[in-house]
Amino acid sequence: MIIWLPEKMNIAAANKLLKIIEEPPENTIFLLVSHDDQNILPTIKSRTQIIQLPPLSEEGIKAELKKFFPQADDHIIDQAAKTAGGDFIVARNFLLDSLGENTGNTYFDLFVRFMREAYSANPLKLLDLTEELHKLDKEKQKQFLHYSLHLLRQAFILNLNIKQIAYLTEKEYEFVKKFSAFVNKKNIDYFNFEFSKAISDLERNANPRLVFSDLLFTSSKLLKIK
Secondary structure: OEEEOHHHOOHHHHHHHHHHHHOOOOOOOOEEEOOOHHHOOHHHHOOOOOOOOOOOOHHHHHHHHHHHOOOOOHHHHHHHHHHOOOOHHHHHHHHHHHOOOOOOOOHHHHHHHHHHHHHHOOHHHHHHHHHHHHHOOHHHHHHHHHHHHHHHHHHHHHHOOOHHHOOOOHHHHHHHHHHHHHOOOOOHHHHHHHHHHHHHHHHOOOOHHHHHHHHHHHHHHHOOOO
8 A cells, every 4th residue: 555645644644544554454565655754653654664765866867768758859858857856757747848748838938927927917917827827737737836946046047147057948048048137146045935835835735726826926026126
C-alpha cells in the first residue's frame, strides 16, 4: 500500500494508521512517500525504515528526455532539466509545453499575460485570467508557477546585468530582457515567497481561484516597486 504525503494527515487519521502499521495484514508492505518526514507523527516514523531518495540529476533527466524526444533541441532539453528541480515528470511536461504538444497556451504565453495583466491591474482582465488559470489541472497550475519562478529569477539576473548566466530561449530572452526592469533587489525575495507560497497552497488543496486571484493582486503591487 502506497500512502502519499503522510505528513499531511490529521492526528485522528495518523493514529488509525499507526494501529494497522503495528499489526499489519499478512504479506503487506506500507510505503509512506513523504516530502517532509520531520512532520510525520513520531510514533509512525519510529516504526518505519527511512530511505532517502534524492532528486534526479540534471544529466540523468537530460539523458532520458533525449530518449523520449529525439526531435527536441538540446537547448530546450537543457532548460527542461534545469527547471525541473530533479523531477522527471515536471521536465517532461515542460518539454511537451515547449514543443507545443500540450493543449492550451504555453507557460511562456501565460507568464507574459500574467505579468502584463498584473501590471495593468484591470479588474475584468484579472478576473478572466484567474478563471483561465483556475481551469487548468492542478499539476499544470503548479508547473506554471515553477516556470514563472524560473523566469522571475532569470529576469533578476538580467536586471543585475549578468547576461552570461541567464538561461533562456531566444523568445524568452526577448521578453525577459524588457521585463527585467521590473524585477529588482527590492522585490525579488517577495516574488519568490509569493509564488512559492502559491505552490504550497495548491499542494494543500487550496481553492486555485483564490490562490491565483491573490497572486495576481500581490504581483500587481510588487511590479510597482522600484
